[in-house]
Amino acid sequence: MLIVIGGLPGTGKTTLARLLAARIDAVHLRVDTIEQAIVRSGLARHPVGPAGYVIGYALAEEHLRQGLTVIAESVNPLAVTRDSWHSAGIQAAVPVVEVEVVCSDPDEHRDRVATRSIDIPHLPLPDWQHVLDRDYESWNREHLVIDTAGQEPQQSLALLLRHLDHTGLNPHDPNPGARRPAERG
Template identity: 40%
Template structure:
């Protein structure tokens, strides 16, 4: 596999972490996920209102170190607006890595809500997001303009979605 900066994006509960973990295992790639990074920052004493953008900066620094070494990387992040998206594009360009983007969506609102309300990820220091918070995040989630694979995670089982993502990356 040529060097890649694989981006998994989508609203909380859209299935991106499940898919990112599957891709990380399948290809034996490091995975950097924003939520555990941010939770570690909170456990370290940083105020919750100061860690959002910083967690992306840490993930970018970790990804850059791996790209510099010639490795591919998987990133698991909402990526709701242009700023982090541009940072990933710039990082991929700097290391001449391809930038496959996989956007996870959950088109069935009832399924999405059930996932959020049942979610128990056990990330130390992080409480689970509420459905009301997801709906608020949805209003600020900008449409992607980059070429990408969009997967409706409410339409197919995780194994099929992973298979589609693997084909997309190879």
């Protein structure tokens, strides 16, 4: 299965993606890591543009075709990026679940952006004004929304796992999506 996780910087999507990947033994593809590798190669400077996403789509499809569950994590600010992740899952013939991570408390969100540390060497982190000014299109199809405001990361993970169970696409299930809709929930 492909689990696409998106959301603005500082919402907790990387933390959630890492926890989920460890819990379900999935491949975690992080576009920030791909983009910073491109910058380190000397082929580009920030902002990298679509290259990191395009590489991510190809890697996701490759891993999915090998039978691995993939968690694709990035801001996914535009419908075209979300559509491209979705297409990678469809091309690999696997179920796709889209998850938007939000932090509904603006003060908490601002504090997270201001106090987070760099976990990828030399990756430039946006400040609060850049987060506010970011182009971020509304999601145009059904997806899960995980609000991390006022929660510990493990609480957000538990909420995500419950949502995945309700979709009938439990990543622990050896045959995800096999249940008929009447059997879900």
